[in-house]
Amino acid sequence: MYSSLIDQAAEACVQATKGVALTGAGISVESGIPPFRGKGGLWEKIDPMKYAHIDMLVNNPVEVWEVLFLGIAELLTTAVPNAGHLGLQRLEQMGILQTIITQNVDGLHQKAGSSDVIEFHGTHAMLRCMGCHVRSDWQSVSMDRIPPVCPCGAYLRPDVVMFGEPIDVGLLRRSQILAANCDVMLVIGTSATVEPAAYLPLIAKDRGAFIIEINPEPTPLTNRISDITLLGPAGEMMDRIVAAMDKRRAGA
Numbered sequence: 001m002y003s004s005l006i007d008q009a010a011e012a013c014v015q016a017t018k019g020v021a022l023t024g025a026g027i028s029v030e031s032g033i034p035p036f037r038g039k040g041g042l043w044e045k046i047d048p049m050k051y052a053h054i055d056m057l058v059n060n061p062v063e064v065w066e067v068l069f070l071g072i073a074e075l076l077t078t079a080v081p082n083a084g085h086l087g088l089q090r091l092e093q094m095g096i097l098q099t100i101i102t103q104n105v106d107g108l109h110q111k112a113g114s115s116d117v118i119e120f121h122g123t124h125a126m127l128r129c130m131g132c133h134v135r136s137d138w139q140s141v142s143m144d145r146i147p148p149v150c151p152c153g154a155y156l157r158p159d160v161v162m163f164g165e166p167i168d169v170g171l172l173r174r175s176q177i178l179a180a181n182c183d184v185m186l187v188i189g190t191s192a193t194v195e196p197a198a199y200l201p202l203i204a205k206d207r208g209a210f211i212i213e214i215n216p217e218p219t220p221l222t223n224r225i226s227d228i229t230l231l232g233p234a235g236e237m238m239d240r241i242v243a244a245m246d247k248r249r250a251g252a
């Protein structure tokens with residue numbers, strides 16, 4: 001059953017020149033980073049509206065740092081890209097994929113070698129001052145005290161977008177334009193429930209793009225917006241798509 005869907009996905013990718021990928025936490029699951037929602041997800045253990053909300057960070061930064069930020073930082077220090085990230089990098093090399101719009105803050109697409117990555121929800125790799133907004137990297141900051149403190153005296157926080165905070169307007173606009181102009185959109189490892197990222201596949205579909213979804217579970221996009229849904233893990237599915245594309249390109 002999968003092979004024909006894989007073939008269709010490969011065929012759509014081979015034809016594409018303006019592909020865009022929208023990725024979410026699921027693409028990094030095979031790198032050992034748990035997703036937010038669903039079985040084993042982070043939000044099963046902690047309440048996102050409490051710990052991942054900007055109001056909580058402002059009112060109780062010590063608790064947010066201890067419960068959320070330090071745990072994520074530890075996971076990210078050892079995580080390496082998996083076949084899902086590497087498959088997207090291959091698609092870029094082949095001239096098929098232009099840009100990855102990721103909701104992830106783990107930097108694994110860049111580590112895999114993808115060159116144009118829009119970090120829609122920011123990055124955990126950098127810290128930002130809550131007072132003067134200057135950014136710094138983790139290595140340059142003392143973690144003797146939590147939360148760490150900026151030279152200006154205010155607390156530092158990871159440079160991520162929390163609930164209750166807006167998406168950077170420039171990134172949002174660029175993502176909408178890419179979605180409107182792509183020929184194929186790969187939607188990988190996202191529950192497609194958090195706006196405005198979840199709206200991007202709708203823009204792409206409305207403008208005629210072919211939507212390939214990869215996720216072990218159906219999402220609100222499945223059978224509605226997605227032209228093909230590959231119900232499986234990102235790494236395995238990307239490996240199979242790339243292998244089918246290589247075969248086609250070799251004229252087999």
Ligand code: APR
Nearest residue numbers: 024025026029035036037103189190191194215217233234
């Ligand atoms: N391969 C592909 N997809 C997977 C895999 C896997 N190996 N394992 C799980 N998934 C799927 C799940 O079925 C789920 O649909 O990944 C999806 C992860 O969904 P979420 O945890 O909701 O992650 P995401 O869509 O990225 O969340 C969006 O919500 O909490 C906020 O800011 C956070 O960026 C995040 C945003």
